[in-house]
Amino acid sequence: MLEIKSLCASINGTEILKGLNLSIKAGEVHAIMGPNGTGKSTLASVLAGKEDYEVTSGEISFDGKNLLELSVEDRAREGVFLAFQYPVEIPGVSNVNFLKTAMNEIREHRGLPALSAKEFLTLVKEKSALVELDASLASRAVNEGFSGGEKKRNEIFQMAMLEPKLAILDETDSGLDIDALRTVAQGVNTLKTGQNATLVITHYQRLLEYIVPDFVHVLFDGRIVKTGGKELALELEDKGYDWVKA
Amino acid sequence: MPEPLSREAKDGIERLASFPTTRDEAWKYTRLARVAALQLSPLAHYQQPEPSECHETIDVIFEQHGWFCAAPVEGLIIESAGNLAPEDWQACTTSGHVQYLNTLAAQGGACLTIKAGYEIPKPIRIIHRVKGENFAMVLHHQINVEPHSKVQFELLYEGQGQEAYANILVDFFIAEGAHVHVDKWQNTQGTHYGFYNERIYQERHSTFCLHTLTVNTHFTRNDVEVFSQGEAAHTKLYGVFLGGENHLIDNHTFVHHMAPNGSSDENYRGVMKGKAAGVFNGKVKVYQHAQKINAFQSNRNLLLSSAASINAKPELEIYADDVKCSHGSTTGQLDALALFYLQARGISKEKATEMLVGAFCAEVVESVQSKHIQRAFAAYFTS
Numbered sequence: 001m002l003e004i005k006s007l008c009a010s011i012n013g014t015e016i017l018k019g020l021n022l023s024i025k026a027g028e029v030h031a032i033m034g035p036n037g038t039g040k041s042t043l044a045s046v047l048a049g050k051e052d053y054e055v056t057s058g059e060i061s062f063d064g065k066n067l068l069e070l071s072v073e074d075r076a077r078e079g080v081f082l083a084f085q086y087p088v089e090i091p092g093v094s095n096v097n098f099l100k101t102a103m104n105e106i107r108e109h110r111g112l113p114a115l116s117a118k119e120f121l122t123l124v125k126e127k128s129a130l131v132e133l134d135a136s137l138a139s140r141a142v143n144e145g146f147s148g149g150e151k152k153r154n155e156i157f158q159m160a161m162l163e164p165k166l167a168i169l170d171e172t173d174s175g176l177d178i179d180a181l182r183t184v185a186q187g188v189n190t191l192k193t194g195q196n197a198t199l200v201i202t203h204y205q206r207l208l209e210y211i212v213p214d215f216v217h218v219l220f221d222g223r224i225v226k227t228g229g230k231e232l233a234l235e236l237e238d239k240g241y242d243w244v245k246a
Numbered sequence: 247m248p249e250p251l252s253r254e255a256k257d258g259i260e261r262l263a264s265f266p267t268t269r270d271e272a273w274k275y276t277r278l279a280r281v282a283a284l285q286l287s288p289l290a291h292y293q294q295p296e297p298s299e300c301h302e303t304i305d306v307i308f309e310q311h312g313w314f315c316a317a318p319v320e321g322l323i324i325e326s327a328g329n330l331a332p333e334d335w336q337a338c339t340t341s342g343h344v345q346y347l348n349t350l351a352a353q354g355g356a357c358l359t360i361k362a363g364y365e366i367p368k369p370i371r372i373i374h375r376v377k378g379e380n381f382a383m384v385l386h387h388q389i390n391v392e393p394h395s396k397v398q399f400e401l402l403y404e405g406q407g408q409e410a411y412a413n414i415l416v417d418f419f420i421a422e423g424a425h426v427h428v429d430k431w432q433n434t435q436g437t438h439y440g441f442y443n444e445r446i447y448q449e450r451h452s453t454f455c456l457h458t459l460t461v462n463t464h465f466t467r468n469d470v471e472v473f474s475q476g477e478a479a480h481t482k483l484y485g486v487f488l489g490g491e492n493h494l495i496d497n498h499t500f501v502h503h504m505a506p507n508g509s510s511d512e513n514y515r516g517v518m519k520g521k522a523a524g525v526f527n528g529k530v531k532v533y534q535h536a537q538k539i540n541a542f543q544s545n546r547n548l549l550l551s552s553a554a555s556i557n558a559k560p561e562l563e564i565y566a567d568d569v570k571c572s573h574g575s576t577t578g579q580l581d582a583l584a585l586f587y588l589q590a591r592g593i594s595k596e597k598a599t600e601m602l603v604g605a606f607c608a609e610v611v612e613s614v615q616s617k618h619i620q621r622a623f624a625a626y627f628t629s
Contacts, residue, residue: 048590051582076592088587092605101601102591109592141605142587158591 001026001197002166007058008222009046016042018222019058024166027194031208032201033233034219035241040201041085043219044170047199048082049075063165076102077109079165079196083155083172090142095154096124098142099161106162127160131187148175156187167191168199173207185210205237218244266343275525275557276467276496281439284411286382292354293328303400303618304366306356307373308385315356321364321395327355327386335388336419336447344441344469348415352386355415360424362392369398369616374414376405376434384413391452394423400616401430407438415443420452422476429616432460432468433626439465450476450505457614458485460495461626471500478507485514486607488626489522489554496525501541503532503569509540515610516547517603518554527559528573534565543573548580548606550599 002024009017016039024030034040046053047060049072060067067075090098104114115123124138131153143151152172159167169188173181188198188211200211208216208230216232217224218241226232226244236244265282266273295315298305306324307314318324334357340349360366374383391397401416412434420426434440440463446454460466472481487495501510516524526545547556560573580602588598607623614620 048586050586071595072586072589073592073594073598076590082590084587084590088581088583090581090584090587090602090605092608093588093601098588098591098593098601101597102588102593105594105597106592162591 001063002199003059003061005059007046007060008056009042009053010056011042011053015056016053016222017046020219020223022217022224024197024199026165026197028215029192029198029200029211029213031213031216031233032199032219032224033203033205033216033236036203038219039222040219041170044082044085044168044201047075047080047168048072073105074109076162076164077106081159081162081164081167083152083159083167083169085171085174087143087146087151087155089144089146091144093142095138095140095142099124099158102158103161123161128157130160130190131156132183133157149177149180152176152180152184153187156184160187160191163191163196165196166199167196168201170201171203172200173202173204181207182210205233208233220244272342272498272527275523276494281411281465284409284439285380286411287380289351289353289382289384291328292385293326295324295326295356303368304370305373306358306371307375308383309375310377310381313354313356319366319368321361322366322370323359323361325357325359327352327357327388330357330388336390336417338417338445339473342469344413344467345415345443348384348386348413348443351384351413352415353384355385355387357388357390359390360392360395360397362421363394365396366398369400371400371402372416373402373404374412376403376407376410376412376438379408379410381407381410382412385415387414387416389416389418391418391420391424391426393421395421396425397427398615399426399428400619401428403430403432403434403440403442406435408436410436410438412438412440412442414441415445418444418446418454420446420448420454422449423451424449425453426455427615428454428456429614429619430456430458431616431619431622432458432463432466433622434463437464441467443469444471446470446472446481448472448474448476448479448481451478452476453480455482456484457610457619458483458487458497459611459614459619459623460485460487460497461623462488462490463493463495465494467496467498469498469500471502472510473502473504474508474510475502475504477505479505480508481510483510483512483514484610484613486516486610486623487514487524488517488603488607489524490518490520491522492520493522494525495522498525498527498529500529501531503530503536503539503541506535506537506539508536510542512543512545513610514545515607516545516556517550517606518547518556519550521551521553523554524556525558526556526575527561529561529563530571530573531563532566532569532571537566537568539566539569539571541569541571545573545575546606547575547577548603549577550580550603
């Protein structure tokens with residue numbers, strides 16, 4: 001599904017990703033771990049198409065398409081979803097209006113008819129229950145005045161609504177207490193099918209107790225330096241990152 | 247033998263001999279050379295109106311060749327300004343080029359009186375329809391709102407003109423305890439040069455609320471001047487101005503707090519794209535004996551392109567010592583992170599921009615009372 005080859009990317013002239021390779025197939029859960037400042041969030045931003053980052057070389061293909069040639073919105077419409085580390089507050093734009101617009105633009109891209117108001121509301125009800133998101137939050141402005149936990153739940157709620165092929169969870173565990181973490185992880189697990197894939201980016205092994213990865217990669221200095229199964233995460237927790245660097 | 251010119255007229259002619267230039271502070275950002283060069287058709291005179299039919303509103307319509315007027319309701323008198331005797335015109339302070347020109351050239355206008363104690367059940371719409379090449383419309387309306395009455399107005403400026411000109415002056419005399427709400431919608435198409443002046447005289451315990459929505463007009467200059475001369479008079483001036491292409495939208499406001507215990511609240515939002523230029527100049531003057539005044543002014547602007555510009559100038563002049571006044575003005579760009587967030591959910595950049603601009607204006611637009619104008623504004627966004 002996702003094929004990243006020798007990816008190099010920089011921001012403001014500083015190279016962050018230095019030849020990264022990664023291959024993800026449908027039905028798989030991958031985790032990327034690594035210390036601060038090694039390029040984890042850069043990878044997430046580059047995949048989503050954030051303009052601040054410049055891809056200097058390398059390739060990313062997504063379902064056979066050249067992802068780097070697609071606009072931010074077209075990547076989303078093709079099925080890439082980034083759950084933000086810091087979800088953005090947008091005063092004046094209601095969550096419901098935002099999601100409805102997003103869903104209908106994605107559906108139009110896929111040649112599907114727009115949802116009726118009733119169909120949409122039924123979905124909102126069903127999917128917000130999945131992450132125990134208070135239904136009243138749906139009518140509020142996007143993320144405005146949401147607690148840290150509510151913001152993260154809202155991200156997974158959006159993911160549930162948009163049904164992406166590839167979900168990238170960027171530090172979704174940061175700022176979450178253990179109950180919220182469990183709920184969010186449960187939401188992600190429920191959405192898992194044989195046709196979609198998940199890329200979990202995290203510092204800590206904790207999240208991976210709930211979202212169990214098929215592969216764990218260690219990102220260091222802009223490259224993946226080690227790949228293993230879920231037990232690699234435990235080993236990292238035990239020995240720290242110095243062990244990998246050496 | 248023709249009557250000799252009055253001193254006021256002579257004075258006016260002298261002042262009109264040359265247009266103000268950008269060296270004149272009030273016209274610093276607005277060049278008038280193109281306006282001075284307009285070749286305008288002779289002005290029609292608006293005498294008696296013809297009837298107009300509308301059930302939801304009371305319509306007064308000015309078009310190229312005449313004007314139309316709904317049957318008045320109880321408590322409302324509508325007259326032709328052209329028929330007013332000199333003593334029926336209330337005294338005003340005429341100042342500036344645009345107002346002098348209006349005084350000299352006005353083709354007529356409507357004189358509306360809301361009788362004491364009446365609440366007019368339907369909004370009164372004064373509609374100005376621009377049409378054709380070299381079209382000129384110069385009108386002076388007078389609106390008398392008698393004590394303890396209540397009324398809602400819509401001032402509409404619509405239609406299409408090429409090398410056309412409008413100079414519309416509206417005077418509001420708001421008596422003690424009267425309440426006036428005005429929603430103003432400016433959406434003329436084509437190379438139309440519009441100059442709009444509102445002078446508002448407020449007596450004690452009166453309220454006046456004005457929303458000015460200017461959308462995609464080629465050239466618009468708004469001057470709103472409020473004389474808050476009675477005690478505890480309250481004024482709200484809200485505005486949204488959206489410009490694109492090479493549009494110029496210039497908003498000037500001037501609030502005179504001349505009596506104690508009053509308030510004014512100003513909130514203007516500007517959004518410029520393309521090569522559009524926007525101006526906000528908001529002046530508040532608190533006179534020496536006008537204690538306990540609350541005067542707030544906020545102006546926020548968004549620039550959506552590098553060639554667009556905004557010139558913002560808040561001015562406070564305070565001669566009283568027990569007042570609360572504040573003003574703030576910011577000009578920035580669209581929040582890049584918010585834009586990215588919306589796009590990352592599959593929303594196109596254009597639509598995302600529209601949503602963010604809509605949200606930016608919402609605070610002002612939400613309090614517009616006119617459903618018609620709310621719809622027109624929303625339609626502009628979804629077109």
